[in-house]
Amino acid sequence: MxxxxxxxxxxxxxxxxxxxxxxxFWRTDQRLPHHAPWAGPWPDIAVVVPARDEAEVLPASLPSLLAQDYPGRARVVLVDDGSTDGTGDTARDLAARYRGLPLTVVHPGEPEPGWTGKLWALRHGIEVARADAPDYLLLTDADIAHAPDSLRVLVASARAGGFDLVSQMARLRTVSRWERLVVPAFVYFFGQLYPFRWVNRAGARTAAAAGGCVLLRTEAAERAGVPEVIRQAVIDDVSLARAVQRSGGRIWLGLADRVDSVRPYPGLAxxxxxxxxxxxxxxxxxxxxxxxxxxxxxxxxxxxxxxxxxxxxxxxxxxxxxxxxxxxxxxxxxxxxxxxxxxxxxxxxxxxxxxxxxxxxxxxxxxxxxxxxxxxxxxxxxxxxxxxxxx
Incomplete structure (x- = not known):
């Protein structure tokens, strides 16, 4: 030879x-059921959305959060992280137009040394949210659109499965030629690095999450010391999952059916x-x-x-x-x-x-x-x- x-x-x-x-890793069957076996009582939820110069995508994403069909108490905290495009004003206008869940817009100021921008924004948003002592935090990006029952399904799955963290990898946009070529491979390679089955099994040593959609039990966040313990992380979602897992929490990661990224990536650049x-x-x-x-x-x-x-x-x-x-x-x-x-x-x-x-x-x-x-x-x-x- x-x-x-x-x-x-x-x-x-x-x-x-x-x-x-x-x-x-190549299979795509790790997904949440549309009707998880949970009848309540429904815990209080705070949705935290870090946003920096996101006025263009908010009209396609924020109304989906405000319109969540959730049986319990929920609110949305949008953290306007030093935007220069009117992100905060856009969010307030959308809340006035669509109503639904109450919206609070806050401003964290510039990050302190040792913090990445997104985690600094999340820290500020979580502090504001904790004033209402929510049972869970939904950490979701400003470019993520949720189906009306998304919050209900996430909470029911977390309760029924005993998970401290439930994360769904949002379906990214595949409209342009380059998106169709590159985006599915991004998910394929991610799954190869962090096989979902390994993440989801009890006693797992592999930990990962998808930062666009993370439901996190507040008590687990406090026990893990997040976001402070991961304040320098560039790949914050995987770092968050590892911190929760190390502190004894159970995590779950899968593909989303009706949680979508609306951010366009039209060209190869x-x-x-x-x-x-x-x-x-x-x-x-x-x-x-x-x-x-x-x-x-x-x-x-x-x-x-x-x-x-x-x-x-x-x-x-x-x-x-x-x-x-x-x-x-x-x-x-x-x-x-x-x-x-x-x-x-x-x-x-x-x-x-x-x-x-x-x-x-x-x-x-x-x-x-x-x-x-x-x-x-x-x-x-x-x-x-x-x-x-x-x-």
Whole structure:
């Protein structure tokens, strides 16, 4: 066997493991039931929405929160985090027009040293919400639209399952050509890193959440010390889930059916920024992890089509067969996510190209970090967060 054939065989072996040994990450059946077995009493809820320059998307998202059909007491706290586009005024206008749940708009001021902007906003919003002693906090982003019964389903599932944290990965927008190519793969890769089944089983060691929709029991938040304990986190949702899990809390993560992101990413540059701003933080800003990740992406995603093509051109039968089989398994595991996003199965064979784009985004994230630009988001950059002052 040639070196290429051995490499392709290694890739095929890796796909055999991913298919059967990585928590069946490629399946999409980890979802909340529409009617969880819970009849009440219904706990008090505070919905906390951090928002920075979100006036454009709020009309498509905030009314869905105000219109929640929830049997218990609930309120919405929108944290206007230094916006310059009239986000707070837009929120007040929408509340006056649509009514529904009561809305409070608050302003946290600039973040203290050692805090990322979103977590600083969440800290302020949670402090305001706690004045009413809510039983649960729903932490949701300003670009997330919820079905009318979303809060009811989240609470019922948390109560019935005994979960301290229930999180749904909102269905991202897939309208433009680049969104259809890149977005489903984002969810696929996330599930590969944090298999939902592993997160959801009792006594799990894997912890993750999706920051766009997190229902968190207030007592569990206090016990875990959040958000203070994760104040420097760029990838705040995974850090939040780990903090809750470490403190003894039970967590659940799944795909959403009727919780949707309304934020558009029409071009490749928009999606590139979404991924690259936090990719190197995911690797702990570690160049050795970066090197290993790039090598892994090449072996798992790029070697199969290369081996198949080279095998066909040079007559290397072993390389061609191993590469072709690995590529077929890869495409097959991608099909459930494409179905979830209602996309054509013809996109499945293009996964190696999409993975190559993610490889470039990850490398660019590292380059931006070493240039001092770090995780940039809406005018703020978190290259190396400074330590928080002692309290």
């Amino acid at each position: 040639t070196a290429l054939a051995w490499t392709a065989a290694g890739s095929l072996g890796a796909w055999g493991w991913l298919l059967l040994g990585q928590g069946f 928009d999606l590139w920024g979404m991924v690259s701003r936090s990719a190197y933080a995911q690797l702990l800003h570690n160049p050795f992890l970066l090197t290993a990740t790039v090598a892994g992406l090449v072996l798992v995603y790029l070697v199969p089509p290369i081996a198949l093509g080279a095998g066909l051109l040079t007559g290397d039968t072993a390389a061609g067969w191993a590469g072709g089989l690995a590529w077929a398994v890869m495409a097959g595991t991608y099909l459930p996510v494409l179905r979830y996003y209602r996309q054509s199965p013809l996109l499945a064979p293009l996964l190696p190209f999409t993975a190559f784009l993610y490889l470039l985004m990850t490398a660019d994230s590292a380059v931006q970090h070493y240039r001092g630009r770090g995780a940039a988001w809406k005018g703020r950059t978190y290259a190396r967060p400074r330590p928080a002052p002692e309290r």
